[in-house]
Amino acid sequence: MPIIEVTGVSKTYHDAASDRVVRTLDKVSIAAEENDFLILLGPSGCGKSTLLNIVAGLVPSDPDGGRVLVAGKPVTGPNPKLMAYMFQDPVLYPWRTVLKNVEFGLEAQDVDRAERRQRALKYLRLVGLEEFADAYPRQLSGGMAQRVALCRALALETEIILMDEPFAALDEQSRILLGDELVSIWRQVRRTIVFVTHSLTEAVYLGQRIAVFTARPGRIKLDIANDLPRPRAIGTAEFNQMVDRVWQQLKAESQAAAASGTKAARDEILLPEE
Amino acid sequence: MSLRPRKYVPLAIRLVVIAVFVLIWDLAVRLDWIDPLFLATPLDTIEHLVPVTIHSAPDLAITLTAFVSAFVTGVVVALVIGLALNLSNYGRKMLLPLFALGVTIPKVTLLPLFILWFGIAQTPVIVFGALSGFFPMVINVLTAGGEVKPNQVLLAKAMGFGPLRIFRKVTLPAMLPVLVSGLFYACNASMMGVFIVELALARHGLGAVVHDLAVTFQTADMYAAVLLTASITVAINMALWYAARYFGRWRG
Amino acid sequence: MGKLSPTLARTLLVVALLALWEVFTRLSSVSAILIAPPSAIIMQMVQILVRTSNVPDFYANARLTIAEILVAYGLAAVAGVLTGIAVASSKVIGDAFEPILLVLYAVPKIILYPVIVLMIGTGPATKILFGIFVGIFVIIFNTAAGLRQVEPNYLRLAHSLGYGSAKIFFKVELPAAAQTILAGLRLGFGYTIIGVLTGELLLVNAGLGYLIDWASVNYYTAQLYALIIITLAIGVVANYIVGHIERRWVRG
Numbered sequence: 081m082p083i084i085e086v087t088g089v090s091k092t093y094h095d096a097a098s099d100r101v102v103r104t105l106d107k108v109s110i111a112a113e114e115n116d117f118l119i120l121l122g123p124s125g126c127g128k129s130t131l132l133n134i135v136a137g138l139v140p141s142d143p144d145g146g147r148v149l150v151a152g153k154p155v156t157g158p159n160p161k162l163m164a165y166m167f168q169d170p171v172l173y174p175w176r177t178v179l180k181n182v183e184f185g186l187e188a189q190d191v192d193r194a195e196r197r198q199r200a201l202k203y204l205r206l207v208g209l210e211e212f213a214d215a216y217p218r219q220l221s222g223g224m225a226q227r228v229a230l231c232r233a234l235a236l237e238t239e240i241i242l243m244d245e246p247f248a249a250l251d252e253q254s255r256i257l258l259g260d261e262l263v264s265i266w267r268q269v270r271r272t273i274v275f276v277t278h279s280l281t282e283a284v285y286l287g288q289r290i291a292v293f294t295a296r297p298g299r300i301k302l303d304i305a306n307d308l309p310r311p312r313a314i315g316t317a318e319f320n321q322m323v324d325r326v327w328q329q330l331k332a333e334s335q336a337a338a339a340s341g342t343k344a345a346r347d348e349i350l351l352p353e354e
Numbered sequence: 355m356s357l358r359p360r361k362y363v364p365l366a367i368r369l370v371v372i373a374v375f376v377l378i379w380d381l382a383v384r385l386d387w388i389d390p391l392f393l394a395t396p397l398d399t400i401e402h403l404v405p406v407t408i409h410s411a412p413d414l415a416i417t418l419t420a421f422v423s424a425f426v427t428g429v430v431v432a433l434v435i436g437l438a439l440n441l442s443n444y445g446r447k448m449l450l451p452l453f454a455l456g457v458t459i460p461k462v463t464l465l466p467l468f469i470l471w472f473g474i475a476q477t478p479v480i481v482f483g484a485l486s487g488f489f490p491m492v493i494n495v496l497t498a499g500g501e502v503k504p505n506q507v508l509l510a511k512a513m514g515f516g517p518l519r520i521f522r523k524v525t526l527p528a529m530l531p532v533l534v535s536g537l538f539y540a541c542n543a544s545m546m547g548v549f550i551v552e553l554a555l556a557r558h559g560l561g562a563v564v565h566d567l568a569v570t571f572q573t574a575d576m577y578a579a580v581l582l583t584a585s586i587t588v589a590i591n592m593a594l595w596y597a598a599r600y601f602g603r604w605r606g
Numbered sequence: 607m608g609k610l611s612p613t614l615a616r617t618l619l620v621v622a623l624l625a626l627w628e629v630f631t632r633l634s635s636v637s638a639i640l641i642a643p644p645s646a647i648i649m650q651m652v653q654i655l656v657r658t659s660n661v662p663d664f665y666a667n668a669r670l671t672i673a674e675i676l677v678a679y680g681l682a683a684v685a686g687v688l689t690g691i692a693v694a695s696s697k698v699i700g701d702a703f704e705p706i707l708l709v710l711y712a713v714p715k716i717i718l719y720p721v722i723v724l725m726i727g728t729g730p731a732t733k734i735l736f737g738i739f740v741g742i743f744v745i746i747f748n749t750a751a752g753l754r755q756v757e758p759n760y761l762r763l764a765h766s767l768g769y770g771s772a773k774i775f776f777k778v779e780l781p782a783a784a785q786t787i788l789a790g791l792r793l794g795f796g797y798t799i800i801g802v803l804t805g806e807l808l809l810v811n812a813g814l815g816y817l818i819d820w821a822s823v824n825y826y827t828a829q830l831y832a833l834i835i836i837t838l839a840i841g842v843v844a845n846y847i848v849g850h851i852e853r854r855w856v857r858g
Contacts, residue, residue, distance in 0.1 A: 138508065158511055158512045158514055159514070160513050165512040167508075169505065171503075171505045171508075173506060173524065173527065173528075174605065175528070175604040184510075188514040188515045216604050218604070236513075363698050363702075364698050364699075364700075364701030364702035365702070367698065368702045371706065393724070447612035448615045448616050449616070451616065452620075457796075458842070458845050459841050460799055460803040460804070460837070460841050461800075462804045463807065463814075463818060464834060466807075466818055466819060466821075466822035466830060467830070467831075467834065469822070470639070470822065470827075470830075545714040546716050549716045553716070553808055564720050568720045568723065573724070576721075580717055580718070584713050587712070587713060587714050587717065588712045588713055591712035591714075592708075595712065
């Protein structure tokens with residue numbers, strides 16, 4: 081039985097600026113098995129982030145018969161015991177130290193102080209930030225801050241980790257390094273990861289399965305297994321082949337998105353930027 | 355031990371400046387630049403400090419009581435109104451300019467009205483002090499509301515925190531530095547308000563003491579009373595100033 | 607769904623409050639000495655402005671007050687900016703004087719008022735000096751802060767292009783710091799007005815403060831309200847003009 085099961089989910093909302101009803105997701109169905117590394121790939125504004133937010137329970141889907149089951153139960157709201165969530169920007173609380181930020185999610189579950197600390201330190205060690213435990217977020221670089229956010233998600237030790245373009249704001253080098261770390265952690269601890277991105281290279285580099293979205297309203301056009309052996313290397317022949325295969329599908333969609341003139345990243349209205 | 359000129363030179367300059375100031379002050383009286391009827395020497399002032407403090411202890415108590423009542427009232431009302439308005443972006447946009455106007459208009463012109471409405475007992479002192487503190491505080495509460503980023507709240511929701519804990523763990527800490535610096539401004543304004551009314555009514559409190567000593571030309575006593583008032587107010591204000599710095603230290 | 611703009615809602619709120627006030631004064635049994643209805647106040651304001659009111663020498667007194675404000679502000683602006691430049695000119699000087707300025711800033715200026723009266727009397731100079739005292743600190747702090755925040759690369763670039771330090775100051779540092787300095791000058795203006803009017807209300811021997819006191823002691827309630835509103839309006843309009851100038855300069 082899949083651990084995440086999305087069946088016929090749609091999302092429409094009222095756009096106040098244009099005073100129109102916008103449909104971002106149209107009867108989307110997708111499933112993730114346990115230990116999957118599922119990539120949701122698509123052009124800006126295709127609703128992939130919206131889908132992630134619906135799975136996370138942060139946003140309700142349209143009440144038209146669509147279903148979202150996680151671990152066999154319908155999603156009614158955030159469930160941090162089952163799912164950790166990671167944003168595009170790190171969202172560290174600037175008044176908390178790095179350690180306290182990693183502990184934050186555990187405080188919600190009333191994990192006792194010693195256990196919190198121990199678990200937070202374990203994951204900080206895993207990403208090599210142990211010595212920054214007492215630093216404040218302002219002292220960190222962008223890549224370091226996003227690693228702390230990753231630790232915070234991992235420390236919840238949930239079955240599922242949902243990631244909304246978590247490395248999009250980083251430079252190319254940090255992006256690859258963090259991706260490597262994420263994959264190695266994923267292989268060590270075996271979690272289910274759903275990872276939203278608009279970067280083709282990132283999708284092929286990280287994903288075990290890649291679902292390609294159509295332009296708005298979002299539908300899933302292609303769902304392919306990516307069985308390139310790990311560790312993967314960008315630029316090898318088989319890597320490029322896989323990129324090409326996905327790109328053929330994506331190209332048409334990106335052009336359609338550009339032609340229809342949808343404002344980029346409209347779906348992110350649901351997740352206001354700072 | 356190595357000498358640290360960067361650290362000690364400013365201190366030395368500061369001490370020299372203060373010394374020169376005290377010296378000029380002293381010479382101004384001794385050499386009759388200013389009539390001793392209007393200015394007491396620094397030494398005289400210091401000598402009178404203790405007797406004046408003892409003598410005006412009841413007035414000191416009255417002033418401090420009035421100040422604390424005014425400050426607390428102003429701040430609490432500002433917190434209630436400000437936090438309520440922070441819930442709605444619209445309400446905030448609508449009322450912020452009115453409150454900003456409340457800070458900049460010279461409220462002192464309303465003083466005769468306050469005396470008209472509230473008489474010349476302690477009520478106008480407290481009401482005027484509270485009003486003076488209210489406006490800077492409410493502005494800071496509204497500004498502090500803008501310090502809380504939507505993503506920070508969303509994250510806490512995703513982590514499973516309820517509304518009360520989100521307020522305690524996210525909203526409040528994010529607002530705290532601006533709130534505490536609001537306390538600093540409100541405190542200063544409240545003190546001004548209380549002291550203005552005390553000076554104007556001249557019945558009770560330190561303001562009245564200073565006023566009476568001034569009009570009866572008990573010059574050394576008056577300077578001592580001013581020094582006493584200044585010391586107390588500076589101590590309170592500086593404590594709040596450092597508190598604001600302490601709570602804002604994560605901002606770097 | 608057509609929503610009211612916040613500005614319109616704010617205006618409606620003010621109008622509604624005025625209407626409520628009017629109705630309240632007409633219907634309630636509160637003494638006419640305590641409150642006057644807005645209609646009577648507006649009538650009175652018109653009469654004062656066309657000199658048919660019994661308020662004595664309105665224009666002469668208003669001119670005096672405005673002159674005091676302008677002189678005080680001119681002096682506070684020049685002295686404040688120069689002091690700010692001096693404080694920012696070197697780290698040693700800044701470290702030496704900043705704590706002194708901070709303590710002076712933390713003193714509620716009003717307690718120095720009796721000292722000023724005692725030393726220089728009850729004429730306009732006292733009000734001007736007090737206005738300077740209240741207004742100058744924010745100008746000093748903003749000037750110093752603005753100059754310190756100038757991007758060091760700006761200076762390096764100008765230096766590498768062969769500019770001397772005087773030219774760098776006028777062509778790079780001052781323009782780069784202008785926004786913060788102008789904000790200080792705007793705030794300082796508001797504070798100076800508050801200072802001058804505080805002096806007027808406490809001295810009550812000339813100017814608008816005198817007229818307000820005159821109306822108050824004679825229980826000319828409508829005149830009292832009208833004069834207060836005129837005085838506040840002068841403050842608001844003056845603040846608006848300075849704010850407008852600031853915005854234009856910053857944009858240009």
